[in-house]
Amino acid sequence: MASRLQRSTLKLVNLARTQGLQTALLHATNAVAWHVVPSRRAFARSLEHERVLAQEFDQTYGVETAGESPLTAVGVPPEKAGRGNGLYRGIWSGVFHDALRETQLPLERFTFVDYGSGKGKALMLASAYPFRRIVGVEFAPGLHEVAVNNLGVFHSPGQRCLALEAVCADALEWEPPVEPLLCFFFNPFDDPTMERVVTRVARSWRQAPRDIYLLYVNIRDVSEQAHVFERHTALTPVKRGRHCMLMKVTAGR
Template sequence: MYMGVVESVFLSACGELPDEIIKTYEFVDIGSGKGRGLILAHECGFSTITGYEHSVYLNRIARDNLRRLNIEGVTIHECDIRMASYTANNKVIFAYNPFNEALFRCFLLGLATHIINNAIGAYFIYVNPLHEDMLASFGFSKIVEHRSDSNCSYVIYGINIS
Protein backbone atom coordinates (compact mmCIF):
# COMPACT_ATOMS: atom_id res chain seq x y z
CA MET A 1 0.00 0.00 0.00
CA TYR A 2 1.40 3.40 -1.01
CA MET A 3 1.80 6.02 1.72
CA GLY A 4 3.57 9.34 1.26
CA VAL A 5 5.87 10.54 4.01
CA VAL A 6 4.47 12.94 6.59
CA GLU A 7 6.10 16.34 6.01
CA SER A 8 6.75 17.05 9.70
CA VAL A 9 8.45 13.66 10.14
CA PHE A 10 10.66 14.23 7.10
CA LEU A 11 11.65 17.71 8.27
CA SER A 12 12.30 16.50 11.81
CA ALA A 13 14.56 13.69 10.57
CA CYS A 14 16.49 15.95 8.18
CA GLY A 15 16.79 18.49 10.98
CA GLU A 16 18.93 15.95 12.85
CA LEU A 17 21.60 16.17 10.14
CA PRO A 18 24.35 18.82 10.19
CA ASP A 19 23.86 21.60 7.60
CA GLU A 20 27.14 20.62 5.94
CA ILE A 21 25.74 17.15 5.21
CA ILE A 22 22.62 18.59 3.59
CA LYS A 23 24.73 20.92 1.45
CA THR A 24 27.26 18.31 0.29
CA TYR A 25 25.68 14.84 0.34
CA GLU A 26 23.44 13.39 -2.36
CA PHE A 27 19.85 12.77 -1.20
CA VAL A 28 18.56 9.37 -2.32
CA ASP A 29 14.88 8.46 -1.86
CA ILE A 30 14.29 4.71 -2.01
CA GLY A 31 10.70 4.15 -3.07
CA SER A 32 10.22 7.77 -4.11
CA GLY A 33 6.54 7.28 -4.99
CA LYS A 34 4.77 10.47 -6.04
CA GLY A 35 7.81 12.58 -5.19
CA ARG A 36 6.95 14.17 -1.85
CA GLY A 37 10.33 13.18 -0.36
CA LEU A 38 12.12 14.55 -3.42
CA ILE A 39 10.23 17.85 -3.14
CA LEU A 40 10.94 18.12 0.59
CA ALA A 41 14.63 17.31 0.01
CA HIS A 42 14.75 20.21 -2.45
CA GLU A 43 13.10 22.49 0.12
CA CYS A 44 15.65 21.37 2.77
CA GLY A 45 18.51 22.45 0.53
CA PHE A 46 19.93 19.22 -0.87
CA SER A 47 21.63 20.07 -4.16
CA THR A 48 21.78 16.56 -5.62
CA ILE A 49 18.52 14.61 -5.38
CA THR A 50 17.81 11.14 -6.73
CA GLY A 51 14.75 8.92 -6.47
CA TYR A 52 14.29 5.22 -7.12
CA GLU A 53 10.80 3.90 -7.78
CA HIS A 54 9.59 0.72 -9.45
CA SER A 55 6.10 1.96 -10.43
CA VAL A 56 5.73 3.60 -13.84
CA TYR A 57 2.50 5.20 -12.63
CA LEU A 58 4.02 6.74 -9.48
CA ASN A 59 7.08 7.94 -11.41
CA ARG A 60 4.84 9.76 -13.87
CA ILE A 61 3.06 11.50 -11.00
CA ALA A 62 6.39 12.38 -9.32
CA ARG A 63 7.74 13.93 -12.52
CA ASP A 64 4.51 15.90 -13.00
CA ASN A 65 4.65 17.14 -9.39
CA LEU A 66 8.27 18.26 -9.78
CA ARG A 67 7.50 19.99 -13.08
CA ARG A 68 4.42 21.72 -11.62
CA LEU A 69 6.61 23.13 -8.81
CA ASN A 70 9.40 24.11 -11.24
CA ILE A 71 11.90 21.86 -9.47
CA GLU A 72 14.68 20.90 -11.87
CA GLY A 73 17.72 18.69 -11.61
CA VAL A 74 16.07 15.79 -9.78
CA THR A 75 16.90 12.37 -11.20
CA ILE A 76 14.30 9.61 -10.95
CA HIS A 77 15.24 6.03 -11.77
CA GLU A 78 12.46 3.65 -12.71
CA CYS A 79 13.87 0.27 -11.72
CA ASP A 80 13.82 -2.80 -9.59
CA ILE A 81 15.88 -1.71 -6.58
CA ARG A 82 17.81 -4.99 -6.69
CA MET A 83 19.29 -3.83 -10.00
CA ALA A 84 19.86 -0.18 -9.05
CA SER A 85 23.17 1.51 -9.67
CA TYR A 86 24.35 4.40 -7.52
CA THR A 87 26.74 7.31 -7.90
CA ALA A 88 29.99 7.34 -5.92
CA ASN A 89 28.83 10.35 -3.87
CA ASN A 90 28.37 10.49 -0.10
CA LYS A 91 24.67 9.90 0.52
CA VAL A 92 21.69 10.58 2.74
CA ILE A 93 19.41 7.65 2.01
CA PHE A 94 15.75 8.04 2.85
CA ALA A 95 13.32 5.14 3.11
CA TYR A 96 9.74 5.13 4.37
CA ASN A 97 9.62 1.35 4.88
CA PRO A 98 9.39 0.72 1.14
CA PHE A 99 9.95 -3.06 1.02
CA ASN A 100 9.17 -6.37 2.60
CA GLU A 101 11.92 -8.00 4.65
CA ALA A 102 13.43 -10.13 1.86
CA LEU A 103 13.65 -7.25 -0.62
CA PHE A 104 15.00 -4.90 2.07
CA ARG A 105 17.80 -7.38 2.85
CA CYS A 106 18.70 -7.66 -0.85
CA PHE A 107 18.65 -3.85 -1.21
CA LEU A 108 20.87 -3.37 1.86
CA LEU A 109 23.39 -5.92 0.62
CA GLY A 110 23.79 -4.05 -2.68
CA LEU A 111 23.87 -0.65 -0.98
CA ALA A 112 26.40 -1.63 1.70
CA THR A 113 28.63 -3.26 -0.91
CA HIS A 114 28.50 -0.08 -3.01
CA ILE A 115 29.32 2.13 -0.01
CA ILE A 116 32.27 -0.01 1.07
CA ASN A 117 33.66 -0.52 -2.44
CA ASN A 118 33.52 3.23 -3.16
CA ALA A 119 34.73 4.30 0.32
CA ILE A 120 31.86 6.76 0.70
CA GLY A 121 29.89 7.80 3.76
CA ALA A 122 26.15 7.48 4.17
CA TYR A 123 23.38 8.40 6.54
CA PHE A 124 20.24 6.25 6.38
CA ILE A 125 16.95 7.85 7.48
CA TYR A 126 14.42 5.07 7.98
CA VAL A 127 10.82 6.09 8.72
CA ASN A 128 8.44 3.46 10.13
CA PRO A 129 11.50 1.21 10.59
CA LEU A 130 10.00 -2.28 10.60
CA HIS A 131 13.24 -4.01 9.56
CA GLU A 132 15.81 -1.72 11.18
CA ASP A 133 17.64 -4.62 12.85
CA MET A 134 19.06 -5.46 9.42
CA LEU A 135 20.92 -2.14 9.18
CA ALA A 136 23.36 -3.07 11.95
CA SER A 137 24.04 -6.43 10.33
CA PHE A 138 25.25 -4.56 7.22
CA GLY A 139 27.63 -2.28 9.15
CA PHE A 140 25.37 0.70 9.88
CA SER A 141 25.45 2.28 13.37
CA LYS A 142 22.45 3.93 15.00
CA ILE A 143 22.87 7.68 15.48
CA VAL A 144 19.33 8.92 16.25
CA GLU A 145 16.15 7.22 17.38
CA HIS A 146 12.77 8.96 17.48
CA ARG A 147 9.82 6.80 18.53
CA SER A 148 6.16 7.72 18.35
CA ASP A 149 3.26 6.13 16.49
CA SER A 150 4.32 3.80 13.68
CA ASN A 151 4.01 6.27 10.79
CA CYS A 152 6.00 8.95 12.63
CA SER A 153 8.85 6.91 14.14
CA TYR A 154 12.25 7.16 12.52
CA VAL A 155 15.84 6.14 13.07
CA ILE A 156 19.00 7.47 11.51
CA TYR A 157 21.95 5.18 10.96
CA GLY A 158 25.39 5.97 9.57
CA ILE A 159 28.17 4.07 7.87
CA ASN A 160 31.71 5.31 7.06
CA ILE A 161 31.05 8.70 8.70
CA SER A 162 33.22 10.57 11.18
Protein backbone atom coordinates in the same frame (compact mmCIF):
# COMPACT_ATOMS: atom_id res chain seq x y z
CA MET B 1 -22.86 1.26 5.64
CA ALA B 2 -24.13 -1.50 3.35
CA SER B 3 -22.23 0.01 0.41
CA ARG B 4 -19.00 0.18 2.45
CA LEU B 5 -19.43 -3.45 3.56
CA GLN B 6 -20.03 -4.50 -0.04
CA ARG B 7 -16.85 -2.71 -1.21
CA SER B 8 -14.83 -4.31 1.58
CA THR B 9 -16.16 -7.75 0.72
CA LEU B 10 -15.37 -7.32 -2.96
CA LYS B 11 -11.86 -6.15 -2.06
CA LEU B 12 -11.25 -9.26 0.06
CA VAL B 13 -12.57 -11.53 -2.68
CA ASN B 14 -10.25 -9.87 -5.19
CA LEU B 15 -7.28 -10.18 -2.81
CA ALA B 16 -8.02 -13.87 -2.28
CA ARG B 17 -8.20 -14.41 -6.05
CA THR B 18 -5.05 -12.47 -6.94
CA GLN B 19 -2.80 -12.91 -3.88
CA GLY B 20 -4.20 -15.92 -2.07
CA LEU B 21 -6.51 -16.67 0.85
CA GLN B 22 -3.79 -16.11 3.47
CA THR B 23 -3.19 -12.54 2.25
CA ALA B 24 -6.92 -11.82 2.24
CA LEU B 25 -7.33 -13.13 5.79
CA LEU B 26 -4.37 -11.05 6.99
CA HIS B 27 -5.92 -7.98 5.40
CA ALA B 28 -9.27 -8.71 7.08
CA THR B 29 -7.59 -9.13 10.48
CA ASN B 30 -5.75 -5.83 10.10
CA ALA B 31 -8.97 -4.08 9.07
CA VAL B 32 -10.71 -5.25 12.25
CA ALA B 33 -7.71 -4.13 14.35
CA TRP B 34 -8.15 -0.55 13.10
CA HIS B 35 -11.51 -0.45 14.89
CA VAL B 36 -10.75 -2.26 18.16
CA VAL B 37 -7.06 -1.70 19.07
CA PRO B 38 -6.58 1.73 20.79
CA SER B 39 -3.17 2.42 19.21
CA ARG B 40 -4.56 1.60 15.76
CA ARG B 41 -7.58 3.82 16.34
CA ALA B 42 -5.29 6.73 17.33
CA PHE B 43 -3.19 6.15 14.23
CA ALA B 44 -6.35 6.15 12.11
CA ARG B 45 -7.20 9.60 13.47
CA SER B 46 -3.72 10.80 12.56
CA LEU B 47 -4.19 9.42 9.07
CA GLU B 48 -7.34 11.47 8.61
CA HIS B 49 -5.58 14.66 9.75
CA GLU B 50 -2.64 13.99 7.45
CA ARG B 51 -4.96 13.38 4.49
CA VAL B 52 -6.18 16.96 4.86
CA LEU B 53 -2.60 18.29 5.05
CA ALA B 54 -1.62 16.23 2.00
CA GLN B 55 -4.49 17.67 -0.02
CA GLU B 56 -3.44 21.18 1.01
CA PHE B 57 0.14 20.42 -0.12
CA ASP B 58 -1.13 19.27 -3.51
CA GLN B 59 -3.35 22.32 -3.95
CA THR B 60 -0.54 24.70 -2.99
CA TYR B 61 1.97 23.30 -5.48
CA GLY B 62 -0.34 21.96 -8.19
CA VAL B 63 0.87 18.38 -7.76
CA GLU B 64 -0.67 14.97 -7.04
CA THR B 65 0.67 13.08 -4.02
CA ALA B 66 -2.30 12.58 -1.67
CA GLY B 67 -4.24 9.37 -1.21
CA GLU B 68 -3.25 5.73 -1.20
CA SER B 69 -2.80 3.34 -4.12
CA PRO B 70 -2.40 -0.45 -4.16
CA LEU B 71 0.82 -1.21 -6.02
CA THR B 72 -1.04 -3.66 -8.23
CA ALA B 73 -3.06 -0.68 -9.53
CA VAL B 74 0.05 1.25 -10.64
CA GLY B 75 1.81 -1.35 -12.74
CA VAL B 76 3.37 -3.73 -10.21
CA PRO B 77 2.69 -7.44 -10.79
CA PRO B 78 0.84 -9.10 -7.86
CA GLU B 79 3.79 -11.42 -7.15
CA LYS B 80 6.06 -8.39 -6.63
CA ALA B 81 3.67 -6.06 -4.78
CA GLY B 82 4.55 -7.56 -1.40
CA ARG B 83 8.16 -6.44 -1.83
CA GLY B 84 6.90 -2.85 -1.65
CA ASN B 85 4.52 -3.55 1.26
CA GLY B 86 1.62 -3.56 -1.20
CA LEU B 87 0.61 0.10 -0.90
CA TYR B 88 1.65 3.63 -1.88
CA ARG B 89 1.27 6.37 0.73
CA GLY B 90 3.05 9.73 0.60
CA ILE B 91 5.34 10.78 3.45
CA TRP B 92 3.87 13.10 6.07
CA SER B 93 5.53 16.50 5.75
CA GLY B 94 5.99 17.06 9.49
CA VAL B 95 7.58 13.65 10.03
CA PHE B 96 9.90 14.20 7.06
CA HIS B 97 11.15 17.59 8.24
CA ASP B 98 11.61 16.31 11.81
CA ALA B 99 13.69 13.41 10.50
CA LEU B 100 15.91 15.65 8.35
CA ARG B 101 16.51 18.05 11.25
CA GLU B 102 17.39 15.15 13.54
CA THR B 103 20.25 14.02 11.29
CA GLN B 104 22.23 17.23 12.01
CA LEU B 105 24.31 16.40 8.94
CA PRO B 106 25.93 19.01 6.65
CA LEU B 107 23.33 18.30 3.97
CA GLU B 108 25.05 20.44 1.35
CA ARG B 109 27.69 17.69 1.09
CA PHE B 110 25.18 14.97 0.20
CA THR B 111 23.05 13.66 -2.62
CA PHE B 112 19.61 12.70 -1.32
CA VAL B 113 18.36 9.34 -2.62
CA ASP B 114 14.77 8.31 -1.89
CA TYR B 115 14.31 4.55 -2.24
CA GLY B 116 10.69 3.86 -3.14
CA SER B 117 10.02 7.48 -4.04
CA GLY B 118 6.41 6.96 -5.14
CA LYS B 119 4.88 10.15 -6.53
CA GLY B 120 7.89 12.22 -5.51
CA LYS B 121 6.65 13.96 -2.39
CA ALA B 122 9.84 13.36 -0.40
CA LEU B 123 11.86 14.69 -3.35
CA MET B 124 9.87 17.92 -3.32
CA LEU B 125 10.14 18.24 0.46
CA ALA B 126 13.89 17.55 0.31
CA SER B 127 14.34 20.43 -2.14
CA ALA B 128 13.89 22.81 0.81
CA TYR B 129 17.37 21.69 1.95
CA PRO B 130 20.74 22.44 0.29
CA PHE B 131 21.46 18.95 -1.08
CA ARG B 132 23.89 18.63 -4.00
CA ARG B 133 21.11 16.90 -5.91
CA ILE B 134 18.01 14.79 -5.25
CA VAL B 135 17.19 11.41 -6.82
CA GLY B 136 14.11 9.24 -6.41
CA VAL B 137 14.07 5.53 -7.29
CA GLU B 138 10.66 3.93 -7.92
CA PHE B 139 9.80 0.59 -9.52
CA ALA B 140 6.04 1.14 -10.00
CA PRO B 141 5.61 2.66 -13.50
CA GLY B 142 2.33 4.37 -12.60
CA LEU B 143 3.83 6.11 -9.56
CA HIS B 144 6.97 7.08 -11.47
CA GLU B 145 4.90 8.70 -14.21
CA VAL B 146 3.06 10.84 -11.66
CA ALA B 147 6.37 11.77 -10.02
CA VAL B 148 7.81 12.98 -13.32
CA ASN B 149 4.72 15.13 -13.90
CA ASN B 150 4.91 16.49 -10.35
CA LEU B 151 8.56 17.46 -10.63
CA GLY B 152 7.81 19.15 -13.93
CA VAL B 153 5.41 21.63 -12.32
CA PHE B 154 6.71 21.89 -8.74
CA HIS B 155 8.18 25.17 -7.62
CA SER B 156 8.58 26.55 -4.12
CA PRO B 157 9.95 29.95 -3.09
CA GLY B 158 11.87 28.18 -0.32
CA GLN B 159 13.54 25.72 -2.67
CA ARG B 160 17.28 25.35 -2.06
CA CYS B 161 18.01 22.43 -4.40
CA LEU B 162 16.86 22.60 -8.02
CA ALA B 163 18.43 19.34 -9.26
CA LEU B 164 15.58 16.85 -8.85
CA GLU B 165 15.40 13.58 -10.76
CA ALA B 166 12.95 10.67 -10.77
CA VAL B 167 14.26 7.27 -11.92
CA CYS B 168 12.09 4.27 -12.78
CA ALA B 169 14.17 1.31 -11.59
CA ASP B 170 14.21 -1.69 -9.29
CA ALA B 171 16.17 -0.87 -6.12
CA LEU B 172 17.64 -4.37 -6.24
CA GLU B 173 19.30 -3.53 -9.56
CA TRP B 174 19.91 0.23 -9.37
CA GLU B 175 23.49 1.29 -8.61
CA PRO B 176 23.89 4.08 -6.02
CA PRO B 177 25.86 7.06 -7.38
CA VAL B 178 29.49 7.27 -6.37
CA GLU B 179 29.22 10.36 -4.17
CA PRO B 180 28.31 11.10 -0.53
CA LEU B 181 24.75 9.88 -0.01
CA LEU B 182 21.86 10.27 2.37
CA CYS B 183 19.68 7.28 1.50
CA PHE B 184 16.09 7.80 2.60
CA PHE B 185 13.68 4.94 3.27
CA PHE B 186 10.05 5.70 4.08
CA ASN B 187 9.15 2.12 5.02
CA PRO B 188 9.32 1.13 1.34
CA PHE B 189 10.17 -2.59 1.41
CA ASP B 190 9.48 -5.86 3.15
CA ASP B 191 12.30 -7.28 5.29
CA PRO B 192 14.04 -9.47 2.64
CA THR B 193 14.02 -6.67 0.06
CA MET B 194 15.26 -4.10 2.56
CA GLU B 195 18.11 -6.37 3.59
CA ARG B 196 19.16 -6.88 -0.03
CA VAL B 197 18.99 -3.15 -0.78
CA VAL B 198 21.12 -2.33 2.27
CA THR B 199 23.62 -4.99 1.22
CA ARG B 200 23.79 -3.41 -2.23
CA VAL B 201 24.44 0.04 -0.73
CA ALA B 202 27.13 -1.43 1.53
CA ARG B 203 28.78 -3.08 -1.48
CA SER B 204 28.82 0.29 -3.24
CA TRP B 205 30.61 1.75 -0.21
CA ARG B 206 33.23 -1.02 -0.27
CA GLN B 207 33.89 -0.37 -3.95
CA ALA B 208 34.15 3.40 -3.41
CA PRO B 209 34.40 4.41 0.27
CA ARG B 210 32.65 7.72 1.03
CA ASP B 211 30.12 9.03 3.52
CA ILE B 212 26.85 7.11 3.17
CA TYR B 213 24.06 7.47 5.72
CA LEU B 214 20.75 5.60 5.81
CA LEU B 215 17.70 7.38 7.20
CA TYR B 216 14.75 5.06 7.89
CA VAL B 217 11.36 6.61 8.65
CA ASN B 218 8.19 4.88 9.82
CA ILE B 219 5.09 6.92 10.73
CA ARG B 220 4.03 4.25 13.22
CA ASP B 221 7.28 3.12 14.88
CA VAL B 222 10.74 2.25 13.54
CA SER B 223 10.73 -0.86 15.74
CA GLU B 224 8.67 -2.54 13.02
CA GLN B 225 11.78 -2.96 10.87
CA ALA B 226 14.70 -1.83 13.02
CA HIS B 227 15.93 -5.42 13.34
CA VAL B 228 16.85 -5.49 9.63
CA PHE B 229 19.27 -2.59 10.09
CA GLU B 230 20.53 -3.59 13.53
CA ARG B 231 21.68 -7.02 12.39
CA HIS B 232 23.51 -5.71 9.32
CA THR B 233 27.23 -5.69 10.09
CA ALA B 234 28.00 -2.83 7.66
CA LEU B 235 25.79 -0.33 9.53
CA THR B 236 26.74 1.70 12.59
CA PRO B 237 23.80 3.25 14.49
CA VAL B 238 23.94 7.03 14.86
CA LYS B 239 20.53 8.08 16.21
CA ARG B 240 17.17 6.51 16.87
CA GLY B 241 13.78 7.92 17.82
CA ARG B 242 10.25 6.61 17.51
CA HIS B 243 9.73 7.63 13.89
CA CYS B 244 13.24 7.70 12.45
CA MET B 245 16.64 6.08 12.78
CA LEU B 246 19.93 7.16 11.26
CA MET B 247 22.77 4.76 10.43
CA LYS B 248 26.16 5.13 8.77
CA VAL B 249 27.71 2.63 6.37
CA THR B 250 31.11 1.60 7.75
CA ALA B 251 33.63 -1.21 7.45
CA GLY B 252 31.49 -3.30 9.78
CA ARG B 253 31.36 -4.20 13.41
